[in-house]
Amino acid sequence: xxxxxQHQQSTxxxxxxxxxxxxxxxxxxxxxxxxRKPLLPTLDPRPAVVVEARSTADVQAxxxxxxxxxxxxxxxxxxxxxxxxxxxxxxxxTTAMSSVFVDPRRRVVRVRxxxxxGDVLEATRPYGLAPLSGSSPAVGVTGYTLGGGMGWxxxxxxxxxxxxxxxxxxxxxxxLLTVTADRHPELFWAIRGGGGGFGVxxxxxxxxxxxxxxxxxxxxxxxxxxxxxxxVYRDWAAAAPDEMSSAVMLSRIPDVEAMPAELRGRxxxxxxxxYTGRADxxxxxxxxxxxxxxxALVDGYRSMDYADAAMGGTPARFFxxxxxxxxxxxxxxxxxxxxxxxxxxxxxxxxxxxxxxxAGPAGHRGVPFSIILDQPKPEFVDPLRPHGIxxxxxxxxxxxxxxxxxxxPADYARLCSVKTAYDPDRFFAQGHAxxxx
Numbered sequence: 001x002x003x004x005x006q007h008q009q010s011t012x013x014x015x016x017x018x019x020x021x022x023x024x025x026x027x028x029x030x031x032x033x034x035x036r037k038p039l040l041p042t043l044d045p046r047p048a049v050v051v052e053a054r055s056t057a058d059v060q061a062x063x064x065x066x067x068x069x070x071x072x073x074x075x076x077x078x079x080x081x082x083x084x085x086x087x088x089x090x091x092x093x094t095t096a097m098s099s100v101f102v103d104p105r106r107r108v109v110r111v112r113x114x115x116x117x118g119d120v121l122e123a124t125r126p127y128g129l130a131p132l133s134g135s136s137p138a139v140g141v142t143g144y145t146l147g148g149g150m151g152w153x154x155x156x157x158x159x160x161x162x163x164x165x166x167x168x169x170x171x172x173x174x175x176l177l178t179v180t181a182d183r184h185p186e187l188f189w190a191i192r193g194g195g196g197g198f199g200v201x202x203x204x205x206x207x208x209x210x211x212x213x214x215x216x217x218x219x220x221x222x223x224x225x226x227x228x229x230x231x232v233y234r235d236w237a238a239a240a241p242d243e244m245s246s247a248v249m250l251s252r253i254p255d256v257e258a259m260p261a262e263l264r265g266r267x268x269x270x271x272x273x274x275y276t277g278r279a280d281x282x283x284x285x286x287x288x289x290x291x292x293x294x295x296a297l298v299d300g301y302r303s304m305d306y307a308d309a310a311m312g313g314t315p316a317r318f319f320x321x322x323x324x325x326x327x328x329x330x331x332x333x334x335x336x337x338x339x340x341x342x343x344x345x346x347x348x349x350x351x352x353x354x355x356x357x358x359a360g361p362a363g364h365r366g367v368p369f370s371i372i373l374d375q376p377k378p379e380f381v382d383p384l385r386p387h388g389i390x391x392x393x394x395x396x397x398x399x400x401x402x403x404x405x406x407x408x409p410a411d412y413a414r415l416c417s418v419k420t421a422y423d424p425d426r427f428f429a430q431g432h433a434x435x436x437x
Contacts, residue, residue: 011069012048012049012065012066012068012069012071012090013026013048013049015065016049016051016061016062016065019061019065020051020053020054020055020057020058020061020062021054021055021057021058022051022052022053022054022055022058022096023051023052024049024050024051024052025049025050025051025052026048026049026050027046027048031050032050035050035052035091035093035095036050036091037079038076038079038082038085039078039079039080039082040079040082040083043082043083043084043085044085045082045085045086045087045091046085046087046088047074047086047087047088047089047090047091048071048088048089048090049071049089049090049091050090050091050093051090051091051092051093052093052095052096053092053093053094053096053097054096054097055097056168056170056176056202056203059092059094059170059200059202060170060174060176062090062092063092063170063172063174063200063427064174065090066089066090066427067172067173067174067427069090071088071089071090072086072087072088072089072090072429072430073086073089073090073092073427073428073429073430074086074089074090074091074092074430074431074433075091075092075094075113075196075200076091076092076093076094076095077093077094077095077113077114077116077140077142077143078095078116078138078139078140078143080139080140080143080144081140081143081144081147081196081395081431081432082431083398083399083400083431083432084400084430084431086430089430092200094112094113094114094142094200094202095114096114097112097113097114097202098111098112098114098115098116098119099111099112099115100115100119100120100123102123102124102127102129102208104127104129107129107207107208107209107210108165108205108206108207108208109123109124109131109205109206109207109208110203110204110205111141111142111203111204112202112203113140113142113200113201113202113203113204114140115140115141115142116137116138116139116140116141117131117133117134117136117137117138117139117140117141117144118137118138119141120133120141121133121137121306121307122307124208124307125212125305125307128210128211128212129208129209129210129211129212130153130208130209130210130211130212130306130307131160131163131206131208131209132149132151132153132154132157132158132159132160132162132163132206132208132209133149133151133152133153133160134149134150134151134152134160134313134395135151135152135310135311135312135313136310136312136313137310141204142196142201142204143196144160144395145160145161145163145164145204145206146161146191146192146193146194146195146196146201147161147193147195147196147362147393147394147395147432148160148161148193148362148363148393148394148395148406149161149362149395150348150352150363150393150395152214152216152245152274152309152311153209153211153245153274153276153306154245154348154350154351154352155242155243155244155245155347155348155349155350155351155352156209156242156243156245156276156350156351157209157351158351158352158355158359159193159352159362159363160206161191161192161193161360161362162192162351162352162355162356162359162360162362163206163207163208164188164191164192164204164205164206164360165180165205165206165207166178166179166180166188166204166205167179167188167191167201167203167204167205168201168202168203168204169187169191169198169199169200169201169202170199170200170202171198171199171422171423172199172422172423172425172427172428176202177199179191181358186417186418186421187199187418187421187422188360189358189360189361189414189418190360190361190414190415190418190419191360192359192360192361192362193360193361193362193363193394194360194361194407194415194418194435195394195403195432195433195435196428196432196433197419197423197428197429197432197433197434197435198418198419198422198423198428199422199423199428211276211306212305212306213303213304213305213306214274214275214276214303214304214305214306214309215273215274215275215277215278215279215282215283215301215302215303215304216245216272216273216274216275216282216301216302216304216309216311217272217273217274217300217301217302217304217309217311218249218270218271218272218300218311219270219271219273219290219296219298219299219300219301220253220260220262220263220268220269220270220271220296220297220298220300221268221269221270221271221293221294221295221296221297222268222269222293222294222295222297223250223266223267223268223269223337224294225269225292225293225294226250226269226334226337227330227331227334228292228293229248229269229271229289229292229293230248230325230330230333230334230345231292231327231330232288232289232291232292233246233248233271233289233292233345234324234325234330234369236288236289237347237368237369238368240285240347241285242350242351243275243276243277244273244274244275244282244285245273245274245275245347245350246271246272246273246274246346246347247271247272247344247345247346247347248269248270248271248272248344248345249269249270249271249272249314249342249343249344250267250268250269250270250333250334250336250337250341250342250343250344251267251268251270251314251337251342251343252265252266252267252268252340252342253265253266253267253268260297260298262297262298263297263298267337267338268297269293271286271289271293272311273286273301274309274311279303282301283301286301313344314342314343314344314372314374315342315372315374316372316374316396316397316398317372317373317374317375317376317398318371318372318373318376318381318384319370319371319372319392319393319396319397320370320371320384320385320388320389320390320391320392321348321364321367321369321370321388321389321391321393322367322368322369322370322371322387322388322389323367323368323369323389324368324369324387325345325369326387328383328387329371329384329387332380332383332384333345333371333373333380333384335380336373336375336377336380339375339377339379339380340375341373341374341375341377341380342373342374342375343371343372343373344371344372345369345370345371345372346369346370346372347368347369348363348367348368348369348370349366349367349368352365352366353365353366353367353368361407361408361411361412361414361415362394363393363406364389364391364393364406364407364408367389367391370393371384371388372396390405391405391406392405392406393406394406394432397432400431400432400434403432403434403435412435415435415436416435416436419435419436420436
């Protein structure tokens with residue numbers, strides 16, 4: 001049996017080496033170790049074959065070869081969304097397939113699957129246009145968008161998935177389809193938040209928005225007034241306009257030279273904000289939070305290009321949506337922070353909660369808050385659970401046994417139906433791709 005499997009793997013590699021423009025790596029080859037690794041350092045995958053695709057034809061060849069030789073198949077660009085190791089299978093790398101085309105007249109951008117948000121931000125900056133990117137310019141555009149995409153412009157313009165206009169997709173049988181609202185509409189619905197389990201996207205076209213300058217950043221305050229600041233924040237957020245996006249972090253700041261001296265080694269409250277309007281209007285809106293949090297240890301708010309507005313995120317080892325932030329919830333997160341956890345409360349809603357009639361399945365729309373803990377200790381998680389909805393957001397969900405939690409029951413059932421129509425034998429089955437299994 002082992003010899004048969006090894007023969008299949010070797011035969012697959014030989015077949016691809018002579019058939020594609022990209023490079024094929026096997027264990028022991030130069031470049032194999034570099035290309036097999038995802039972002040998570042805890043994963044150590046050992047695929048039988050790593051294929052560096054350079055064209056759509058390469059992608060099609062990789063899919064067909066993996067199917068022909070019965071090899072587990074997975075796709076990776078930056079590795080941010082890889083949660084399950086591909087051992088003994090075919091790993092398709094799309095990193096080299098990177099390009100950005102901006103149509104400023106239509107306000108539309110087209111990218112290939114290896115493109116990262118930093119590329120798009122720089123390409124759209126000269127036109128005063130902004131994509132619905134996330135907190136890091138190093139994240140891949142395609143995986144982020146297929147998973148929903150909650151960025152700093154989402155309250156004003158919706159999820160990144162809501163901006164998708166069309167996509168080219170290699171399906172499980174190796175066909176290349178172009179999907180739009182009018183062509184393969186069920187598949188088009190599914191990819192806008194349903195993840196990468198429906199095919200390999202080789203081109204993605206999406207809308208961008210006239211946002212050049214924004215006001216915001218992260219300002220840090222003493223932890224002693226965290227409880228009061230959070231109580232003001234929950235009421236303040238409920239009345240905030242869609243132009244204002246925000247989150248509050250409670251964190252211990254590392255004692256390292258890269259951090260401001262005023263913060264090193266101490267616990268602090270960080271208030272993240274981004275406003276797509278005038279600086280003076282933003283400061284007027286932020287004033288109640290400043291008063292509640294006390295004098296700033298570090299005042300990080302400023303006017304800037306949207307392309308420079310990345311603010312980082314918190315590892316989501318516990319994540320849930322919360323319809324309300326009652327006193328018990330806020331007391332629990334303050335206690336978790338006092339015990340050493342980093343906590344982040346984010347305000348959602350806005351345009352994400354007002355989807356159009358043809359919107360995809362992204363997110364639990366209309367639930368206003370999420371809470372993230374980087375250390376999910378039972379003494380803090382257990383009191384929080386009764387107040388949440390038990391939901392998840394696919395971009396933040398590492399536990400692939402909980403994929404259904406990222407959707408409403410109706411949306412998940414519909415996603416499984418689309419999966420069955422386009423991938424009936426679950427060829428795409430790694431990670432969140434194994435819908436309905």
